[in-house]
Amino acid sequence: MQDLLYNIKQCTICNDYLPLGPRPVVSAHPNSKIVIIGQAPGTKVYASGIPWDDASGKQLRNWLNVSPETFYxxxxxxxIPMGFCYPGKGKSGDLPPRQECAPQWHKSLFENMSNVELVLLIGMYAQKYYLGKESKKTLTDTVANFQEYLPKYLPLPHPSPRNRFWLIKNPWFEVEVLPKLRERTKRIISIT
Structure with a gap:
């Protein structure tokens, strides 16, 4: 795993398309129990090199009901993001994650983690990639039908503050999904 993580951090396959240059952000261990697959790092995470080191990460840790020490x-x-480097700015937020990363690295990462019990698929890109034809037409429908993907996957919306309107429009998320997420997280990470 150490060699694989080193190779990922040296990756430059998208170099020509990255406005700030490559700086892959990833964290994994052979004993990892829960895998978080998000989109791609934003500028704050790119600057710090620490995954989910922003307001979205704070919200995600709140959803999981875990401390930063446990989360990290x-x-x-x-x-493991879908794209390991900051992809650049788009018209309404960051550009989509680069498509080269997941096919290049995800399989090898999973092959080096034999204790994974749950994969959190955060956002449409992760859900489409991992659920394929099993994903629903919209992210909202996929998340609403989260029980279909358990016990292996649990689809989530992005915890970005920009998604506050989605959360307001979909109060069932906090009532139905978050308790299940917290219960599974607590059970899985309590097992040593």
């Missing part, structure tokens, strides 16, 4: 314990949580 790679034996508990692996953090």
């Amino acid at each position: 314990n790679s034996e508990k949580f692996a953090i």
